[in-house]
Amino acid sequence: MAKRSLRSVALGYLVVILVGPLGIVFWRTFQHGLAPAWNALSAHDTIHAFELTLIISAIAVPINTVFGIVCALAIVRREFPAKGLLNAFIDLPLALSPVVVGLALFLLYGRQGWLGPWLTAHGIRVLFAVPAIVIATIFVSLPFVAREVVPTLREIGDEQEQAARTLGAGGWQTFWRITLPSIRWAVTYGVILTTARSLGEYGAVAVVSGRIQGVTETATLRVQQRYESFDLAGAYAISIVLALLAVGVLLAMTLIRPQEETA
Protein backbone atom coordinates (compact mmCIF):
# COMPACT_ATOMS: atom_id res chain seq x y z
CA MET A 1 0.00 0.00 0.00
CA ALA A 2 2.75 2.42 1.02
CA LYS A 3 4.74 1.27 -1.98
CA ARG A 4 1.82 2.07 -4.27
CA SER A 5 1.34 5.58 -2.94
CA LEU A 6 5.06 6.37 -3.09
CA ARG A 7 5.09 5.12 -6.67
CA SER A 8 2.22 7.41 -7.59
CA VAL A 9 3.94 10.36 -5.90
CA ALA A 10 7.16 9.77 -7.84
CA LEU A 11 5.50 9.13 -11.18
CA GLY A 12 3.02 11.96 -10.70
CA TYR A 13 5.87 14.33 -9.95
CA LEU A 14 7.69 13.31 -13.13
CA VAL A 15 4.54 13.76 -15.21
CA VAL A 16 3.84 17.23 -13.78
CA ILE A 17 7.41 18.49 -14.10
CA LEU A 18 8.78 16.65 -17.08
CA VAL A 19 6.59 14.46 -19.25
CA GLY A 20 3.50 16.69 -19.38
CA PRO A 21 5.23 19.85 -20.59
CA LEU A 22 7.33 17.98 -23.17
CA GLY A 23 4.27 16.13 -24.45
CA ILE A 24 2.41 19.40 -24.99
CA VAL A 25 5.30 20.88 -26.98
CA PHE A 26 5.44 17.80 -29.21
CA TRP A 27 1.69 17.94 -29.74
CA ARG A 28 1.65 21.69 -30.47
CA THR A 29 4.51 21.39 -32.94
CA PHE A 30 2.95 18.62 -34.98
CA GLN A 31 -0.77 19.29 -34.52
CA HIS A 32 -0.95 20.68 -38.07
CA GLY A 33 1.33 18.07 -39.55
CA LEU A 34 5.01 18.12 -40.38
CA ALA A 35 4.94 20.98 -42.92
CA PRO A 36 4.86 24.02 -40.55
CA ALA A 37 7.70 22.63 -38.43
CA TRP A 38 9.70 21.83 -41.56
CA ASN A 39 9.19 25.33 -42.97
CA ALA A 40 10.28 26.91 -39.70
CA LEU A 41 13.42 24.78 -39.63
CA SER A 42 14.44 25.51 -43.21
CA ALA A 43 14.62 29.28 -42.67
CA HIS A 44 18.09 30.52 -43.59
CA ASP A 45 19.02 31.94 -40.17
CA THR A 46 17.77 28.83 -38.39
CA ILE A 47 19.94 26.56 -40.53
CA HIS A 48 22.88 28.85 -39.85
CA ALA A 49 22.17 28.71 -36.11
CA PHE A 50 22.27 24.91 -36.12
CA GLU A 51 25.44 24.88 -38.20
CA LEU A 52 27.10 27.27 -35.79
CA THR A 53 26.07 25.16 -32.79
CA LEU A 54 27.53 22.06 -34.42
CA ILE A 55 30.79 23.83 -35.33
CA ILE A 56 31.16 25.18 -31.78
CA SER A 57 30.60 21.72 -30.30
CA ALA A 58 33.00 20.16 -32.82
CA ILE A 59 35.71 22.50 -31.52
CA ALA A 60 34.87 22.51 -27.80
CA VAL A 61 34.27 18.78 -27.25
CA PRO A 62 37.66 17.46 -28.55
CA ILE A 63 39.54 20.17 -26.64
CA ASN A 64 37.70 19.34 -23.43
CA THR A 65 38.19 15.60 -23.98
CA VAL A 66 41.97 15.90 -24.25
CA PHE A 67 42.09 18.33 -21.35
CA GLY A 68 39.81 16.13 -19.24
CA ILE A 69 42.00 13.04 -19.70
CA VAL A 70 45.26 14.93 -19.04
CA CYS A 71 43.67 16.57 -16.01
CA ALA A 72 42.32 13.29 -14.59
CA LEU A 73 45.74 11.65 -15.01
CA ALA A 74 47.39 14.57 -13.23
CA ILE A 75 44.88 14.42 -10.35
CA VAL A 76 45.04 10.64 -9.82
CA ARG A 77 48.58 9.63 -10.86
CA ARG A 78 50.70 12.63 -9.87
CA GLU A 79 51.52 14.28 -6.60
CA PHE A 80 51.97 18.02 -6.63
CA PRO A 81 51.31 20.98 -4.36
CA ALA A 82 47.94 22.75 -4.57
CA LYS A 83 46.18 19.64 -5.85
CA GLY A 84 43.15 20.59 -3.78
CA LEU A 85 43.03 23.94 -5.54
CA LEU A 86 43.05 22.23 -8.94
CA ASN A 87 40.22 19.98 -7.76
CA ALA A 88 38.18 22.99 -6.65
CA PHE A 89 38.72 24.92 -9.88
CA ILE A 90 37.87 21.94 -12.05
CA ASP A 91 34.41 21.64 -10.43
CA LEU A 92 33.70 25.36 -10.40
CA PRO A 93 32.11 25.52 -13.89
CA LEU A 94 29.43 23.09 -12.66
CA ALA A 95 28.39 25.32 -9.78
CA LEU A 96 28.74 28.69 -11.46
CA SER A 97 25.93 30.64 -13.09
CA PRO A 98 26.35 30.68 -16.88
CA VAL A 99 25.67 34.43 -16.83
CA VAL A 100 28.58 34.92 -14.42
CA VAL A 101 30.78 32.90 -16.80
CA GLY A 102 29.65 35.05 -19.71
CA LEU A 103 30.28 38.26 -17.78
CA ALA A 104 33.77 37.13 -16.73
CA LEU A 105 34.71 36.44 -20.38
CA PHE A 106 33.04 39.70 -21.44
CA LEU A 107 35.20 41.60 -18.97
CA LEU A 108 38.40 39.83 -20.05
CA TYR A 109 37.96 40.10 -23.81
CA GLY A 110 35.81 43.25 -24.04
CA ARG A 111 37.02 46.59 -25.36
CA GLN A 112 38.02 47.75 -21.88
CA GLY A 113 39.07 44.32 -20.66
CA TRP A 114 42.59 43.12 -19.89
CA LEU A 115 43.07 41.43 -23.26
CA GLY A 116 40.60 43.49 -25.32
CA PRO A 117 42.84 46.42 -26.38
CA TRP A 118 45.73 44.13 -27.36
CA LEU A 119 43.43 41.88 -29.40
CA THR A 120 41.83 44.86 -31.15
CA ALA A 121 45.26 46.30 -31.97
CA HIS A 122 46.18 42.99 -33.62
CA GLY A 123 42.89 42.76 -35.50
CA ILE A 124 41.64 39.72 -33.59
CA ARG A 125 37.93 39.62 -32.81
CA VAL A 126 37.01 37.47 -29.84
CA LEU A 127 33.99 39.06 -28.17
CA PHE A 128 30.74 39.06 -30.18
CA ALA A 129 32.35 36.55 -32.54
CA VAL A 130 32.81 32.78 -32.78
CA PRO A 131 35.98 32.58 -30.60
CA ALA A 132 34.13 33.95 -27.55
CA ILE A 133 31.29 31.45 -28.04
CA VAL A 134 33.85 28.63 -28.25
CA ILE A 135 35.63 29.77 -25.08
CA ALA A 136 32.33 30.14 -23.20
CA THR A 137 31.28 26.65 -24.30
CA ILE A 138 34.64 25.18 -23.25
CA PHE A 139 34.28 26.87 -19.84
CA VAL A 140 30.81 25.52 -19.02
CA SER A 141 31.51 21.98 -20.24
CA LEU A 142 35.03 21.75 -18.83
CA PRO A 143 34.68 19.27 -15.92
CA PHE A 144 32.63 16.43 -17.40
CA VAL A 145 35.35 14.19 -18.90
CA ALA A 146 37.71 14.65 -15.95
CA ARG A 147 34.94 13.93 -13.43
CA GLU A 148 34.03 10.67 -15.19
CA VAL A 149 37.62 9.52 -15.70
CA VAL A 150 38.98 10.28 -12.19
CA PRO A 151 37.00 7.58 -10.30
CA THR A 152 37.71 4.97 -13.01
CA LEU A 153 41.44 5.69 -12.92
CA ARG A 154 41.40 5.35 -9.11
CA GLU A 155 39.54 2.07 -9.35
CA ILE A 156 41.81 0.37 -11.91
CA GLY A 157 44.95 1.34 -9.99
CA ASP A 158 48.34 1.62 -11.65
CA GLU A 159 49.64 -1.96 -11.39
CA GLN A 160 49.14 -2.73 -15.08
CA GLU A 161 50.77 0.57 -16.02
CA GLN A 162 53.73 -0.24 -13.76
CA ALA A 163 54.02 -3.69 -15.31
CA ALA A 164 54.06 -2.20 -18.80
CA ARG A 165 56.77 0.22 -17.70
CA THR A 166 58.91 -2.56 -16.25
CA LEU A 167 58.61 -4.44 -19.53
CA GLY A 168 60.08 -1.42 -21.26
CA ALA A 169 57.03 0.44 -22.58
CA GLY A 170 57.38 4.20 -22.90
CA GLY A 171 54.93 6.74 -21.47
CA TRP A 172 52.96 7.09 -24.69
CA GLN A 173 52.89 3.38 -25.34
CA THR A 174 51.62 2.69 -21.81
CA PHE A 175 48.93 5.32 -22.23
CA TRP A 176 47.67 4.06 -25.60
CA ARG A 177 47.92 0.33 -24.84
CA ILE A 178 47.01 0.15 -21.15
CA THR A 179 45.47 3.31 -19.70
CA LEU A 180 43.21 4.46 -22.54
CA PRO A 181 41.55 1.07 -23.19
CA SER A 182 40.64 0.73 -19.50
CA ILE A 183 39.11 4.22 -19.24
CA ARG A 184 37.42 4.24 -22.65
CA TRP A 185 33.84 3.94 -21.35
CA ALA A 186 34.36 6.66 -18.79
CA VAL A 187 35.82 8.89 -21.52
CA THR A 188 32.88 8.12 -23.83
CA TYR A 189 30.40 8.90 -21.08
CA GLY A 190 32.18 12.16 -20.33
CA VAL A 191 32.21 13.06 -24.03
CA ILE A 192 28.44 12.52 -24.23
CA LEU A 193 27.84 14.81 -21.24
CA THR A 194 30.21 17.42 -22.71
CA THR A 195 28.40 17.28 -26.05
CA ALA A 196 24.99 17.70 -24.41
CA ARG A 197 26.19 20.73 -22.46
CA SER A 198 27.86 22.25 -25.55
CA LEU A 199 24.79 21.89 -27.75
CA GLY A 200 22.50 23.32 -25.09
CA GLU A 201 24.48 26.19 -23.57
CA TYR A 202 22.49 29.40 -23.45
CA GLY A 203 23.35 31.89 -20.68
CA ALA A 204 27.09 32.28 -21.18
CA VAL A 205 26.71 32.37 -24.96
CA ALA A 206 23.88 34.93 -24.69
CA VAL A 207 26.30 37.34 -22.98
CA VAL A 208 29.40 36.94 -25.16
CA SER A 209 27.94 36.32 -28.63
CA GLY A 210 26.22 39.65 -29.20
CA ARG A 211 23.32 37.58 -30.64
CA ILE A 212 23.78 38.74 -34.22
CA GLN A 213 21.24 36.93 -36.41
CA GLY A 214 22.80 34.72 -39.04
CA VAL A 215 26.28 35.41 -37.64
CA THR A 216 26.74 34.60 -33.94
CA GLU A 217 23.29 33.20 -33.18
CA THR A 218 23.41 29.59 -31.96
CA ALA A 219 20.42 27.21 -31.94
CA THR A 220 19.48 27.95 -28.31
CA LEU A 221 19.70 31.72 -28.90
CA ARG A 222 17.54 31.21 -31.99
CA VAL A 223 14.79 29.65 -29.82
CA GLN A 224 14.70 32.77 -27.67
CA GLN A 225 14.81 35.06 -30.74
CA ARG A 226 11.90 33.24 -32.44
CA TYR A 227 9.88 33.35 -29.21
CA GLU A 228 10.44 37.09 -28.86
CA SER A 229 9.37 37.65 -32.47
CA PHE A 230 6.06 35.90 -31.65
CA ASP A 231 6.97 32.99 -33.91
CA LEU A 232 5.93 30.29 -31.47
CA ALA A 233 5.83 27.61 -34.18
CA GLY A 234 9.44 28.39 -35.09
CA ALA A 235 10.56 28.36 -31.47
CA TYR A 236 8.82 25.01 -30.90
CA ALA A 237 10.28 23.45 -34.04
CA ILE A 238 13.87 24.35 -33.07
CA SER A 239 13.14 23.19 -29.51
CA ILE A 240 11.93 19.83 -30.78
CA VAL A 241 15.16 19.29 -32.72
CA LEU A 242 17.17 20.18 -29.61
CA ALA A 243 14.94 17.92 -27.49
CA LEU A 244 15.47 15.04 -29.93
CA LEU A 245 19.22 15.58 -29.65
CA ALA A 246 18.79 15.44 -25.87
CA VAL A 247 16.87 12.18 -26.16
CA GLY A 248 19.73 10.83 -28.31
CA VAL A 249 22.15 11.81 -25.56
CA LEU A 250 19.93 10.08 -23.00
CA LEU A 251 19.82 6.92 -25.08
CA ALA A 252 23.61 6.91 -25.37
CA MET A 253 23.91 7.45 -21.59
CA THR A 254 21.55 4.57 -20.83
CA LEU A 255 23.36 2.24 -23.21
CA ILE A 256 26.81 3.10 -21.94
CA ARG A 257 26.21 3.22 -18.19
CA PRO A 258 25.95 -0.58 -17.69
CA GLN A 259 29.16 -1.03 -19.75
CA GLU A 260 30.90 1.43 -17.51
CA GLU A 261 29.70 -0.27 -14.37
CA THR A 262 30.82 -3.74 -15.44
CA ALA A 263 34.11 -2.62 -17.01
Place this chain on the structure above:
Amino acid sequence: MGSLANDAIAIARRARSLGARRDRAGAALSLGIVTTFLTLIVVLPLAALVWESKKAGSHGFWAAISSPEAVAALKLTLGASLVVALLNAVLGTITAWVLVRDDFRGKALVNAIIDLPFALPTIVAGLTLLALYGSRSPIGINVAYTRGAVVLALLFVTLPFVVRTVQPVLRELDVEMEAAAASLGASDAVAFRRIVLPNILPGILSGVALALAKAVGEFGSLVIITGNLPYKTEVSSVYIFGRIESGDTPAAAAVAVVLLVISFVLLLTIGVIRHVTTRHDRG
Protein backbone atom coordinates in the same frame (compact mmCIF):
# COMPACT_ATOMS: atom_id res chain seq x y z
CA MET B 1 80.59 -13.53 -20.66
CA GLY B 2 80.51 -11.85 -17.24
CA SER B 3 81.33 -8.46 -18.72
CA LEU B 4 78.54 -8.90 -21.26
CA ALA B 5 76.05 -9.45 -18.43
CA ASN B 6 77.42 -6.41 -16.63
CA ASP B 7 77.01 -4.36 -19.81
CA ALA B 8 73.42 -5.53 -20.15
CA ILE B 9 72.65 -4.53 -16.55
CA ALA B 10 74.30 -1.16 -17.06
CA ILE B 11 72.31 -0.54 -20.23
CA ALA B 12 69.06 -1.54 -18.54
CA ARG B 13 69.84 0.75 -15.60
CA ARG B 14 70.61 3.67 -17.88
CA ALA B 15 67.42 3.02 -19.85
CA ARG B 16 65.43 3.01 -16.62
CA SER B 17 66.93 6.28 -15.39
CA LEU B 18 66.31 7.77 -18.83
CA GLY B 19 62.73 6.54 -18.61
CA ALA B 20 62.36 8.05 -15.14
CA ARG B 21 63.69 11.35 -16.41
CA ARG B 22 61.29 11.22 -19.35
CA ASP B 23 58.51 10.41 -16.86
CA ARG B 24 59.33 13.46 -14.81
CA ALA B 25 59.40 15.56 -17.98
CA GLY B 26 56.02 14.09 -18.94
CA ALA B 27 54.60 14.90 -15.51
CA ALA B 28 55.83 18.46 -15.72
CA LEU B 29 54.42 18.80 -19.23
CA SER B 30 50.98 17.47 -18.36
CA LEU B 31 50.81 19.59 -15.22
CA GLY B 32 51.91 22.59 -17.28
CA ILE B 33 49.15 21.99 -19.83
CA VAL B 34 46.47 21.61 -17.16
CA THR B 35 47.56 24.72 -15.26
CA THR B 36 47.90 26.89 -18.36
CA PHE B 37 44.55 25.80 -19.77
CA LEU B 38 42.71 26.28 -16.46
CA THR B 39 44.33 29.68 -16.00
CA LEU B 40 43.37 30.85 -19.48
CA ILE B 41 39.83 29.52 -19.50
CA VAL B 42 38.72 29.76 -15.85
CA VAL B 43 41.06 31.70 -13.56
CA LEU B 44 41.90 34.70 -15.75
CA PRO B 45 38.27 35.57 -16.65
CA LEU B 46 37.19 35.21 -13.00
CA ALA B 47 40.11 37.42 -11.93
CA ALA B 48 38.93 40.03 -14.45
CA LEU B 49 35.44 39.74 -12.94
CA VAL B 50 36.64 40.30 -9.37
CA TRP B 51 38.85 43.16 -10.59
CA GLU B 52 35.89 44.87 -12.27
CA SER B 53 33.76 44.55 -9.14
CA LYS B 54 36.49 46.32 -7.11
CA LYS B 55 36.98 49.16 -9.57
CA ALA B 56 34.47 51.37 -7.80
CA GLY B 57 36.09 50.68 -4.41
CA SER B 58 34.53 48.79 -1.52
CA HIS B 59 31.96 51.58 -1.15
CA GLY B 60 30.87 51.18 -4.77
CA PHE B 61 30.77 47.41 -4.35
CA TRP B 62 28.44 47.61 -1.34
CA ALA B 63 26.28 50.22 -3.04
CA ALA B 64 25.92 47.91 -6.05
CA ILE B 65 24.94 44.81 -4.11
CA SER B 66 22.66 46.68 -1.67
CA SER B 67 20.63 48.52 -4.30
CA PRO B 68 16.95 47.65 -3.73
CA GLU B 69 16.58 45.80 -7.02
CA ALA B 70 19.75 43.74 -6.49
CA VAL B 71 18.67 42.85 -2.93
CA ALA B 72 15.18 41.85 -4.08
CA ALA B 73 16.69 39.66 -6.80
CA LEU B 74 19.13 38.01 -4.38
CA LYS B 75 16.41 37.36 -1.80
CA LEU B 76 14.19 35.74 -4.43
CA THR B 77 17.13 33.70 -5.76
CA LEU B 78 18.06 32.34 -2.33
CA GLY B 79 14.46 31.86 -1.17
CA ALA B 80 13.29 30.03 -4.28
CA SER B 81 16.49 27.94 -4.36
CA LEU B 82 15.99 26.86 -0.72
CA VAL B 83 12.34 25.93 -1.34
CA VAL B 84 13.36 23.98 -4.44
CA ALA B 85 16.24 22.26 -2.61
CA LEU B 86 13.88 21.13 0.19
CA LEU B 87 11.25 19.88 -2.28
CA ASN B 88 14.05 18.03 -4.06
CA ALA B 89 15.21 16.44 -0.81
CA VAL B 90 11.75 14.91 -0.29
CA LEU B 91 10.58 14.20 -3.84
CA GLY B 92 14.04 13.22 -5.07
CA THR B 93 14.46 10.71 -2.23
CA ILE B 94 11.00 9.23 -2.89
CA THR B 95 11.79 8.95 -6.59
CA ALA B 96 15.14 7.28 -5.88
CA TRP B 97 13.47 4.86 -3.44
CA VAL B 98 10.79 3.94 -5.99
CA LEU B 99 13.43 3.40 -8.68
CA VAL B 100 15.51 1.09 -6.46
CA ARG B 101 13.00 -0.80 -4.31
CA ASP B 102 9.83 -0.79 -6.37
CA ASP B 103 9.18 -2.81 -9.48
CA PHE B 104 6.79 -1.88 -12.24
CA ARG B 105 6.48 -1.92 -16.01
CA GLY B 106 8.53 0.75 -17.75
CA LYS B 107 10.84 1.36 -14.79
CA ALA B 108 13.91 1.42 -17.05
CA LEU B 109 12.29 4.16 -19.14
CA VAL B 110 11.42 6.20 -16.04
CA ASN B 111 14.98 5.76 -14.81
CA ALA B 112 16.33 7.02 -18.14
CA ILE B 113 14.18 10.15 -18.35
CA ILE B 114 15.41 11.35 -14.94
CA ASP B 115 18.49 12.69 -16.76
CA LEU B 116 16.45 14.50 -19.40
CA PRO B 117 16.55 17.90 -17.62
CA PHE B 118 20.33 17.63 -17.73
CA ALA B 119 20.44 16.84 -21.45
CA LEU B 120 17.73 19.31 -22.47
CA PRO B 121 18.88 22.90 -23.18
CA THR B 122 17.60 25.18 -20.41
CA ILE B 123 15.94 27.59 -22.85
CA VAL B 124 13.93 24.65 -24.22
CA ALA B 125 13.00 23.69 -20.65
CA GLY B 126 11.55 27.16 -20.07
CA LEU B 127 9.60 27.17 -23.32
CA THR B 128 8.32 23.68 -22.55
CA LEU B 129 7.03 24.63 -19.11
CA LEU B 130 5.35 27.70 -20.58
CA ALA B 131 3.49 25.49 -23.07
CA LEU B 132 1.74 23.63 -20.23
CA TYR B 133 1.68 26.23 -17.47
CA GLY B 134 1.50 29.49 -19.45
CA SER B 135 -1.33 31.66 -20.75
CA ARG B 136 -2.19 29.11 -23.46
CA SER B 137 -2.29 26.25 -20.97
CA PRO B 138 -4.58 23.43 -22.12
CA ILE B 139 -5.30 22.52 -18.47
CA GLY B 140 -6.11 26.05 -17.37
CA ILE B 141 -3.14 26.55 -15.03
CA ASN B 142 -1.29 29.79 -15.69
CA VAL B 143 1.74 30.54 -13.52
CA ALA B 144 3.67 32.56 -16.12
CA TYR B 145 5.31 35.74 -14.78
CA THR B 146 4.77 34.68 -11.15
CA ARG B 147 7.11 33.42 -8.46
CA GLY B 148 5.46 30.03 -8.88
CA ALA B 149 7.05 29.94 -12.34
CA VAL B 150 10.48 30.52 -10.78
CA VAL B 151 10.01 27.53 -8.46
CA LEU B 152 8.61 25.38 -11.28
CA ALA B 153 11.52 26.10 -13.62
CA LEU B 154 14.07 25.48 -10.86
CA LEU B 155 12.36 22.17 -9.96
CA PHE B 156 12.67 21.11 -13.59
CA VAL B 157 16.39 21.83 -13.94
CA THR B 158 17.38 20.39 -10.53
CA LEU B 159 15.34 17.18 -10.83
CA PRO B 160 18.24 14.72 -11.41
CA PHE B 161 20.56 15.74 -8.57
CA VAL B 162 19.07 14.20 -5.41
CA VAL B 163 17.75 11.16 -7.30
CA ARG B 164 21.19 10.43 -8.73
CA THR B 165 23.11 10.92 -5.47
CA VAL B 166 20.67 8.82 -3.37
CA GLN B 167 20.07 6.00 -5.88
CA PRO B 168 23.53 4.33 -5.70
CA VAL B 169 23.60 4.46 -1.86
CA LEU B 170 20.15 2.95 -1.65
CA ARG B 171 21.10 0.22 -4.11
CA GLU B 172 24.04 -0.85 -1.94
CA LEU B 173 22.08 -0.71 1.29
CA ASP B 174 21.25 -4.15 2.67
CA VAL B 175 17.52 -4.92 2.47
CA GLU B 176 17.98 -7.48 5.25
CA MET B 177 18.56 -4.79 7.83
CA GLU B 178 15.15 -3.35 7.08
CA ALA B 179 13.63 -6.83 7.07
CA ALA B 180 15.19 -7.49 10.48
CA ALA B 181 13.79 -4.23 11.83
CA ALA B 182 10.36 -5.12 10.46
CA SER B 183 10.48 -8.62 11.99
CA LEU B 184 11.34 -7.03 15.33
CA GLY B 185 8.13 -5.07 15.06
CA ALA B 186 9.31 -1.74 13.61
CA SER B 187 6.80 -0.04 11.36
CA ASP B 188 7.85 1.06 7.87
CA ALA B 189 8.17 4.64 9.05
CA VAL B 190 10.39 3.68 12.01
CA ALA B 191 12.54 1.39 9.85
CA PHE B 192 12.98 4.20 7.35
CA ARG B 193 13.87 6.79 9.98
CA ARG B 194 16.21 4.57 11.99
CA ILE B 195 17.86 2.48 9.29
CA VAL B 196 17.48 3.90 5.81
CA LEU B 197 17.63 7.63 6.46
CA PRO B 198 20.95 7.72 8.39
CA ASN B 199 22.58 5.80 5.56
CA ILE B 200 21.28 7.88 2.69
CA LEU B 201 21.51 11.25 4.46
CA PRO B 202 24.97 12.15 3.06
CA GLY B 203 23.65 11.36 -0.42
CA ILE B 204 20.59 13.55 0.13
CA LEU B 205 22.73 16.38 1.46
CA SER B 206 25.22 16.39 -1.40
CA GLY B 207 22.33 16.17 -3.88
CA VAL B 208 20.66 19.10 -2.16
CA ALA B 209 23.90 21.12 -2.26
CA LEU B 210 24.29 20.40 -5.99
CA ALA B 211 20.65 21.37 -6.60
CA LEU B 212 21.17 24.58 -4.62
CA ALA B 213 24.24 25.50 -6.68
CA LYS B 214 22.36 24.86 -9.92
CA ALA B 215 19.26 26.76 -8.73
CA VAL B 216 21.16 29.83 -7.50
CA GLY B 217 22.88 30.27 -10.87
CA GLU B 218 20.03 29.22 -13.17
CA PHE B 219 19.26 31.51 -16.09
CA GLY B 220 18.11 29.91 -19.34
CA SER B 221 14.95 28.20 -18.09
CA LEU B 222 13.82 31.38 -16.29
CA VAL B 223 14.08 34.07 -18.97
CA ILE B 224 10.99 33.02 -20.93
CA ILE B 225 8.59 31.84 -18.24
CA THR B 226 9.23 34.42 -15.49
CA GLY B 227 9.00 37.58 -17.61
CA ASN B 228 11.98 38.98 -15.64
CA LEU B 229 9.89 41.46 -13.67
CA PRO B 230 12.08 43.51 -11.26
CA TYR B 231 11.11 43.10 -7.57
CA LYS B 232 8.77 40.25 -8.52
CA THR B 233 10.23 37.45 -10.63
CA GLU B 234 13.73 38.73 -11.39
CA VAL B 235 16.45 36.44 -10.00
CA SER B 236 20.09 37.45 -9.59
CA SER B 237 21.41 35.93 -12.83
CA VAL B 238 18.67 37.71 -14.80
CA TYR B 239 19.49 40.93 -12.92
CA ILE B 240 23.17 40.56 -13.85
CA PHE B 241 22.21 40.01 -17.49
CA GLY B 242 20.09 43.18 -17.44
CA ARG B 243 22.96 45.20 -15.95
CA ILE B 244 25.31 43.96 -18.68
CA GLU B 245 22.78 44.88 -21.39
CA SER B 246 22.48 48.42 -20.02
CA GLY B 247 26.27 48.81 -19.84
CA ASP B 248 26.50 48.90 -16.04
CA THR B 249 29.23 46.26 -15.77
CA PRO B 250 30.53 47.27 -12.31
CA ALA B 251 27.10 46.56 -10.77
CA ALA B 252 26.80 43.34 -12.78
CA ALA B 253 30.26 42.28 -11.62
CA ALA B 254 29.49 43.05 -7.95
CA VAL B 255 26.40 40.80 -7.88
CA ALA B 256 28.27 38.20 -9.96
CA VAL B 257 30.99 38.08 -7.28
CA VAL B 258 28.29 37.36 -4.67
CA LEU B 259 27.06 34.42 -6.77
CA LEU B 260 30.67 33.30 -7.26
CA VAL B 261 31.21 33.22 -3.49
CA ILE B 262 27.97 31.25 -2.98
CA SER B 263 29.14 28.73 -5.62
CA PHE B 264 32.50 28.34 -3.88
CA VAL B 265 30.85 27.81 -0.49
CA LEU B 266 28.48 25.17 -1.89
CA LEU B 267 31.35 23.35 -3.65
CA LEU B 268 33.30 23.39 -0.40
CA THR B 269 30.28 21.97 1.46
CA ILE B 270 29.94 19.16 -1.08
CA GLY B 271 33.66 18.45 -0.70
CA VAL B 272 33.35 18.26 3.09
CA ILE B 273 30.31 15.94 2.91
CA ARG B 274 32.18 13.66 0.51
CA HIS B 275 35.28 13.68 2.70
CA VAL B 276 33.36 12.88 5.89
CA THR B 277 31.37 10.04 4.31
CA THR B 278 34.39 8.34 2.70
CA ARG B 279 36.21 8.46 6.06
CA HIS B 280 33.11 7.01 7.68
CA ASP B 281 33.14 4.16 5.16
CA ARG B 282 36.76 3.31 5.86
CA GLY B 283 36.31 3.38 9.64
